[in-house]
Amino acid sequence: MRILFKLLLVLLTTGLFTACQSQNSEVTHSDTALWPDIEKTAKPWTRWWWMGSAVDKSNIKEHLVAFEKAGLGGVEITPIYGAKGEEEQFLEFLSPEYLELLDYTITTADSLGLGVDMVLGTGWPYGGPQVEREFAATKLVVQKYELAQGKAFDQELKPDPKERQPASLNAVLAYDTAGNFKDLTKEVRDGKLSWTPEDASYTVYALFTGKTGQKVKRAAPGGAGYTLDHYSKEAFVDYIQPYDSAFAEIKGQLRAIFNDSYEVYGTDFTPKFFEQFEKLRGYDLKPHINLLLSDSDNDLGNRV
Template sequence: MNLTKLLIVLLILISASNLSAQEKAERQSQFPEFSSKPYARYWWFASKIKEDDVRFNLDWLKAHGFGGVEVAWVYPLNRFNKNDTTYTPRQEWLSPEWTRIVDFTKQYADSIGLGCDLTYGTLWPFGDTSVTFEQATQRYGDAAWRQEITKSWQYPKTGYVIDHLSQKNYQPYFDRLLKAFPRPKIKHPTAYFVDSWEVETEKLWCDGFDKDFSKKFGYDIRPYMDSIYAPRNGKYLYDYMSLISDKVLKFYCDYDSTLNSVGILSRGQVSGAPCDLISGYSSLDIPEGESMLFEPEFNSIPASAALLSGKKIVSAETFTCLYGWPRDYIRQEQTADLKLVADALFANGINRIIWHGKAHNPKDQDTVNFYATTHIGDKGNLAPEINPFNKYLETVSGYMKKGNTYSDIAVYLPTEDMWTAGVMPKEKQFIWAWGYYEMRYVYFPDELNGYSPTWINGEFLEKATFNKGLLKVGNAQYKALYLNVKYLDYKALKQLTSLAESGLNIILKNEPKEPGAVLHADYSLLVEKLKKLKNVTSVIPQNLTPFISGNKIIRHWCRMDGETLYVFFPNPKADRIKFPMGYGQSLETETKRAQVNLNFGAKSYMLDLTFEPYQSLLYKIEKGKIEKIDIGFVPKTPVVKTRPADYVAPWLVK
């Protein structure tokens, strides 16, 4: 890139922080094209990072078909040994020496054609030893408690997790890191990454929360806080979660604007965060899902947020703890199993794979691995197939980045239901996940299998318009809205009623109730008004033609690029896969077939879908013709191993 083009790109980036989401998305289309090749999370264990070792690791990744890395800073290796208290020498966190080696890494990656993102903090929740007690995250009812961060780059030193609810506490952290993180002049666009929410969420609190709550809702939340998750307090829990969400969303917005102000893109996971997930994901330049600790279906939420807010790229942390937590079958992973996960992600809107991942190793060695990962390295079982598999991921990602997601029905995400429901039963919990608010078990309804649904929330209903038979918002154009919730926010109900009066087809599966403790007198009247409109029905209207019909409906994801449509069909074995995968779960010996009709535009296309073992399918519809695109990749036949009958999963709540 010449100097003039580089200056134009930098000016575009710097001005982005003052723009709307849609304006930002339009300007991002002028950025240098992101590679469709997968990235790898690249763990630096706290130690002396040497330039020769960085070159070795990056050269290896480049040679094996990766398009970039995300550098993540974690603890020293000896933290796994309780008897070893030796301090591991390292470039101290945010020191000039640390900045220099990171700067070298970014420049060297750029010089060999790799992108290089950086995790905006050490370990997972933001925090370090410079965060004071007063700046740390709080819990209601325990003034002496603050969440600690222990196993970070600064180990064995202990710091605090930053208060994510108060700008006065997290903004100094953002600004301090911004000064230390290098920003060399490079060709590839850079994003800083925020990982999944790993802040202690139970009774999350901050200074002044009670006053802010009283101002918003007109009553005191404190008398309910000791038993806020009790079923009898669902209406108060909803109000509490509403304010928590407001504060968490501001955190993500401020994170995004802080980075954009200096020409850096924001990339991040909102998974696990106690906020409106669609609004959270839409506030970031690159929304990122994850799998397998979240099911592949969860990734339809960040993909929907990207469509609604005009974002093109939707990434996913991929292959995490594939066979179980923390380290089942490490270095023994099988490509066929990985492909099943990747295809499930593509079928839920992901178009950029982030391998989880690559441990930093000494030059010419492959002795170090990260415990909760799929191992990337010469000594792992995957090594012979990484290059051809990455080529497959690159090919599919490239097609799934074209244009925008095509969707014909908007489905209202049941945020109000989940915020009211509180704590999941133990059989649904993991040791790191206890609340319904995370949306771990939310799926599109089966009766929409023949359609192309995506999620929508109250924020984007407010932004939507109805014109010429279509609900339009961001890059989405819907023929109908599907609503199957127990609770519905008052503002959302008012907007739905207004849209329905304009002619929007609404499929209302049941009569919603108002959530929260502060109720509106006209809520029931609005519901009755909505129900009486002729275009509001409890069943899918007959004139709403499904995108796919046939003897067997195969899940799919579509991208619309101008007048051209791309349709991805995952191998049927990728449907509804759950954590953890069985070792060799992908084993397949028989060809599967399905005869379907694709109804697109004014034409119907008959297809005989033939899924050879391990294969997914991709079709292109253009100018009235349909064409099959070659995405063939045949992995090595997997070996099947079953767990012992007495196996006890360590991630389950006893």
């Protein structure tokens, strides 16, 4: 009797296991049938450093074929500084020769089912020879003046002489000890403020639009220049003009452009900062600049 019971138990267990296997097999088959085709955007891509942009058609094709065989979905081209001893092979960024090889890269990659992205510049961060000082990376420069009640102030407003980069006056704001605020920007004539505080003593903040002076790091040949003011739409529109013209000359189409690295040091301002702040935040920041720039720890200042 025990032997019969054990035999029935074995048969029952085996049957259940077989049934589970069958069900799992059906689910797996169903999932496989529903699984989408693997597109290039679902595959890993690789960063492709173009050292000195010293590339040629033979090597471009050889590498792209190897990338495709390795199972990659595409490449991210970043032109960068070149290797010593290879200067004769360097190509000027966005030159006709460079664009010809970029176009060849795109069309060859497309024939292999690969995508091509490219950084909108060389090295990092965004910047280059087309960036005029007006549109270069910007910082806030502050100069403070203490004005006694009833005492006339008649002085040219200048940033600290330690500032190596030129700076233009953006706003002149005054605050008394009670927190009352006056915008004196319109009182300035030819860079000079002539004003007498009649009702109280004031601390005057002269706010300047300064420049960081930063230039593109690890720029490729033809890509050196000032770093872009990343906070300014006008600066960006001006920055992309050479690319609009250059890309119109090639037949192939990049899949996308990207920013390799946002390493813009010391930039915290842009010429239209106050206008955009009020538009986005719903209030004027100028009456609170003294709190924002204060070293003291207070609740309102922390929230500003």
